[in-house]
Amino acid sequence: MSDFITQIPYPLLIFLVAFILLNLTLLNVAYLTYAERKLIARMQQRLGPNRVGPRGLLQPIADVVKLLQKEDIIPYGVDRSIFKIAPLISLVCAGSGIALIPLWERFVLSNLNVGLLFILALSSLSAYGVILSGWASNSRYALLGGLRASAQVISYEIAMSLALLSVVLMAGSFNLQDIVKAQVSSPFKIYLIPQLVAFFVFMVSALAETNRVPFDLPEAETELVAGYFVEYSGIRFALFYLAEYFGMVVMSALAVTCFLGGYKGPFTIPGVPFFWFLLKLYLLLFFYIWVRATLPRYRYDQLMGLGWKVLIPLALINLFFTAFLKLYLN
């Protein structure tokens, strides 16, 4: 088997693996929407999708087919090229992060030395999709949504990076594979225990970064109708949704890698290499869904206040504290 793999030319191999990874992630994302609908329905005492296929299991596929068939309306007066490219920017930037996450000890698509920085850069770039779509849509609601998104993503980006920096300090590397290894060899086994504050800051910022409840202001339905993608229809509309869910998956995967010990578990299960990684990932995704069913939405200025007055100082203090301990304990 390994002989066979080594015979494939390297670029083709990378392409194949990336293709498989992308499709697996897409499947995960599709069923994440299904899980979200089912779980929230359960929390809200209703049934959720149950018509298409057994227990509604084919619902995500039906949704995709429906959205592909829909007419792609481009309203009069929009900036056409930007309007068309914005959802792609969102999706590509949100989705590519998964390539850098070590899913297993021997499975990481691209083992970059600055992996963490790269993911952060990608997630900042994905805000461009939102801003550009809001700006190009020729609609006031979309513009307001885009403005909200830009302010929100920029301020929460800082808190998030600071939280991750303390992890980098502890591990001594930007390479995600090395972070997992350093974590497992540290006395705590996972960084969640020494870096509880950083984990909290990261999770809250990740909610804001992916525009999820309670920070879903850019797409607040009851305020801005649908926010930045109010003018989109058909598959372009679906791309924004996909980007949001891809963002959730990547952020959760990053949290698993940096705080929860990555693919390592208390014991190894032979034959199921991704078990621990997926288990942790799904637990975090469940947290996202749970929050959505529970919390109301923040107001714009309160959101900014929370970011700048609570999360950034917390992350900074945590960073200094970590650096101080690191300096004096070694």
Next chain:
Amino acid sequence: MSLCVEVSKKGQDGREELFTINMGPHHPSTHGVLRLFLELDGETIIKCEPIIGYLHRGVEKLSENLGYPQTLVLSDRLDYIASAANNVAFCLAFEKLLSLKVPRRARLIRTIVGEMARISSHLLWLATHALDIGAMTVFLYCFRDREWLLSIFEKICGARLTHTYVRIGGVRLDFTEEIIEELKKFTEVFPERILEYETLIDVNRIWLKRTKGIAVVDPETALNLGLTGPVLRGSGIPYDVRKFRPYDAYDEVEFEVPVGKNGDTYDRYRVRMLELRQSNRIIKQCLEKLRETEGEPILAEEAPDLLLPTKVREPEPKPHPKKGFIFTGKEVPVIPPGEAFASIESPKGELAVYVISDGGTNPWRLRIRTPSFVHISAMGELAKGHMVADLIAIIGTLDLVLGDCDR
């Protein structure tokens, strides 16, 4: 390439023009067809101008061409969430014209139905208010219980929303044992359900942040703006028509009028939550009193037989050359000339009906004072200086129903 919305534009006087936005009439959170014309500075509201009339059906004018019982059917469509309360207001006015005395059992049933309408209206208010602020789960919890109430309404009179159950001189049908048992079960379970909603949002930090200090109305302003109902009581003025001018059986039952302190959105929320409990208490007491009046009439003896005409109306065989068809026969009773005024505490505020009769079969003039109309006029005042997101909370806290406003 034509570019898009301009972020800021220099006006003629050289200052930056404000960002104007049209919210509604098909915006998801304007509860129907309210249109708000906003002038924004960033996200801060400089000016908010409500524009109404998208649901105008001319109820007042239509009433002048319809008989009194038909007017009751129109009254269902005013505040379609609490139509039983509207029926009561209309009937009270018409009964004053006829100087009818309504039997006790009918008055008790009217009280129960009115309070059921209040609970169902407040539940819908809580559901949409929470949904607007982003708490999705409360919405479905409230609808679960509202569904129960509506099915009880269905057992009482066959309709779920537009009941026309109350009629001039009494009520249309008597309560059966089954309905009383079902209501009893509801009153026992409902207080726990209220606790359920409160655990979801009452101590939620985000909910508190979004409602405390938003749209503060001090008592004097509240009076000047003409606010009534829970919105007025949230500002600390204990004005409640049920206490001040008791109608139906409200003088027989014990209940409190909850008031707020600060007059902000949170206080109004608290007032309504406490009112839910009081309504539950009133229904409970009335159900006990219903037992005492078992078998008593539910309709005044001299009540006009309004629902079923004594004779079938027949038009002349041939149309009159000038007047069209002329109906013959005297079926609809004539109401003595005079004028009457009745006001009730509807779930949204004070609902008043003023009717003038010239002795004919139709009201000569019917004027309805609806709470939502007055509350919408206060929107501009309340929204000034707040943010767009707060505007949603303000629409929610005023509990606007556009059918009530536009008539």
